[in-house]
Amino acid sequence: MSLQILVISDNDPFAAYLCGLLQSAGHTPLPVCPAKEAFPAVRRRKPDLIVLALEASSVPSLAVEHRVQTPQGPRSVPVIVISDCLRLEAELLQVFDFIPTPLDEKRLFDDLALVALRKSGPQHEEELSSRLACAFSKHILKHTGLHFEARNHAALARGLRKRMAALRMWSFEEYLQYLKLHGEDRHELQRLLQFLTVGETYFFRYPAHFDVLRERLALLKDDPAPVCIWSAGCSTGEEPYSIAMTVMEALPDWSERDIRIIATDINNRSLKRAREGVYSPWSMRITRPDQVQRYFTRVGESFLIRDEVKQLVRFAHLNLSAPCHEPLCEELHGLDAIFCRNVLIYFTTQSAEQMLERFADALAPGGLLFLGHSETLLQHEGLPLSLRRQERSFYYVKGGQPQKESRxxxxxxxxxxxxxxxxxxxxxxxxxxxxxxxxxxxxxxxxxxxAVEAPPPAEDSPLPLPAPxxxxxxxxxxxxxxxxxxxxxxxxxxxxxxxxxxxxxxxxxxxxxxxxxxxxxxxxxxxxxxxxxxxxxxxxxxxxxxxxxxxxxxxxxxxxxAEYRKALLLDHDFIMPRYHMGRLHLRQGRVSDAARELRNSIRILSRWSDDQTIPFSGGLTRAVCMLQLQNELARVA
The missing domain is CATH 1.25.40.10 (Tetratricopeptide repeat domain)
Known part of the structure; x- marks a missing residue:
C-alpha cells in the first residue's frame, strides 16, 4: 500500500536522500523545508506518516502524535524520528520508531511496511485477556523483576495500550510477539517500562530527606572515614546528583575525602541520560538559584551538571529483585545511607521484603534509609530499622530507637x-x-x-461563610x-x-x-x-x-x-484521611477495617486520571497512589 509521507528536515541533501528512498519503495514523499513549515503542512496535506530528520534541538517540539482532520473525523498520524541524538530516544515514547543515524535503511523499510498494514484501526478496543495478561507479566518479570499480578491488570493494560498506540498495533497478541522479538534490538522493553512505572524525578525532591543527610554528614567533618551512599533506582540521575551536591555542601573538604555515591537502575536508557547529565528547566524547579549557579552550566534551555559533581557519582545497571553477583555488589555494604524512593511499589510483596532485608544488611550501624512518601515498613516487622520523622517526611535509622510522643x-x-x-x-x-x-x-x-460565589442561603438558616x-x-x-x-x-x-x-x-x-x-x-x-x-x-x-x-x-x-471520620463525613471522596484511617486501623490490629478503607480509596481513585495529583499527599500522582494502595491491600486482605 502506497503511503503519503511528510518528510520534515532542515538538511536539504539528507531530505533529498530520504525522498529518493521512499519513492523507490513506491511511496509518495512530501518534503517540507524549513521545519517551521511542518505544522501547517500536517494540517494541509493530511499525510499517512511523518518522518522527522532534524537537529536535536528541533525534534522534541515536533515529535508528537499529530492529529489531522479528515471527512471521517480526526486521525492520528504516526511519527518516525531519525536523529543522532540518542538521549532523545528515552524521551520520545509516543513516536512509532526512533532510528539513530547512520540510517538503517532496512529498518526504515520494515517500519513503512508496518505502517501500511496498520493504516486503519479497529472498530472496537480489544480487551486484555487473563491469558495474555499472564503472558506479559511473566515476560516482564523474567527480564526486569517487575511484577504485575491480577490486581494490577488494569494498570498493565493501560501501559500496554499507550505503547501499542504509538506503534499503531491493535492486537495484544501481536504486540507480545513484537515485544519478544524487539525487546533488545529496538529497546522496546525499555520503552514499555516507561509506561508501566509511574512517577517523576527532579533535583532535591523531598527536601527534608536531604536536610537529614546534610545533618548526618556534618557530624563526620572530623572523621576521615570514607562516605558511601547508594541511590537504588536512580532513574535519570537527579537523585544521586542531588546527593552529591549535599555532600559537597556538608563536607568542605569533600575533594580530599573518599566519597562514593553508587547509583543503579534497571533502565539502561535512563542510565545513559544520567551519565550525560543534561537536564531541562522542569528538573530544576525547586533547585535554589545558588545551587544552579554552583553545580550547573547553562547552555540554551538546558542545564549541564558540572564535572566536579559528576565525578562523585558512579552509575551502573542493576536489577534490585535479582540475586546480585556483580563485582559492584561487594561495595554495597557498610553504607552511610540508601535512597530507594518510589521503587518498592513496583515489586511483589516478597520481592520488596527481600530488598528491604538486603538494604538493612547493607547499612552500617546508624545508617539511613530513605523511602518514598508512598512507601512504608509497617508490614515489615523484624527489620533493625527505626522510624524517624522530619518535616512531613520520614526516614529510617539502622539500630536507632523509634520516636514516640506520649499522650x-x-x-x-x-x-x-x-x-x-x-x-x-x-x-x-x-x-x-x-x-x-x-x-x-x-x-x-x-x-x-x-472566593466561590455561593447561592443565597435560606432565611432561617444562614450559612457561616468565611470572611470575604x-x-x-x-x-x-x-x-x-x-x-x-x-x-x-x-x-x-x-x-x-x-x-x-x-x-x-x-x-x-x-x-x-x-x-x-x-x-x-x-x-x-x-x-x-x-x-x-x-x-x-x-x-x-x-x-x-x-x-x-x-x-x-x-x-x-x-x-x-474521630477527626478523620469528620473529614470523611464532609467530603466522602477525600483520599488522604481515608488512607490515614486505613493505616491507623493497621496500627490497632483491625485488619478488616483497614482493608475496607483501602478498597474504598481504590474505588474512589478509579475515577481519576493517572496524572492527577492527590491533595496533601506530598505530590503523589493518582497512578502511584493507586499502586501503593493495591499493594497494601494485597498484604492485608
Missing part, C-alpha cells in the same frame, strides 16, 4: 460525630463550603472556598499553595503570614499554615492554627484532616480517628 494522661477523647447543626449545614451546602483545594485535579488553579477575601489575597494564597505543592515550605509560609495584612483571616490559609508548621515539628502552633481555622469554618474537611494528622503524630489514635 498526656487524662486527655479526653472527643466524640467523632459532627453536631446536628454541622450535619444540617453540610447537607444544605456541600458545594459552597467544600474547598476547591481538594478537587481531584492539578490543572485548575487553587482558589480559596471564600480580596483579589490580592486570593492571588497570594494561590502562590502560597503552588509553593507548598513544590515543597518550598519556608517561602509558602512567608506568603501565608502576610495574608492577614491584606484581608481577614481565611480558614484555608490557616490550614495550609498548620500543615507547614507540623512539618517543621511545631505541633502546638500547628494545632493552634487548625483550631482557628475551625472557628472560622467548622465544615472544612481539610481542617479536620489536619487535626487528625496532628493527633496521630502524638499517638492519640482514637482522637485522630
Amino acid at each position: 498526656a494522661p487524662g486527655t479526653p477523647q472527643p466524640e467523632w460525630e459532627l453536631t446536628p447543626e454541622q450535619m444540617r449545614l453540610a447537607a444544605q451546602a456541600p458545594t459552597v463550603l467544600a474547598p476547591t483545594v481538594l478537587a481531584p485535579t492539578v490543572l485548575a488553579p487553587t482558589v480559596p472556598a471564600a 477575601v480580596t483579589q490580592g489575597a486570593t492571588e497570594m494564597f494561590r502562590q502560597a499553595r503552588e509553593l507548598f505543592d513544590r515543597e518550598e515550605f519556608d517561602a509558602a509560609l512567608a506568603l501565608l503570614e502576610e495574608l492577614p495584612q491584606e484581608a481577614p483571616e481565611n480558614a484555608e490559609a490557616l490550614v495550609l499554615t498548620g500543615f507547614i508548621l507540623a512539618g517543621k515539628g511545631e505541633l502546638p502552633r500547628a494545632m493552634e492554627s487548625c483550631e482557628r481555622a475551625l472557628k472560622l469554618n467548622d465544615l472544612l474537611a481539610e481542617a479536620y484532616f489536619l487535626k487528625g494528622v496532628l493527633l496521630d503524630a502524638e499517638d492519640r489514635l482514637a482522637e485522630a480517628a
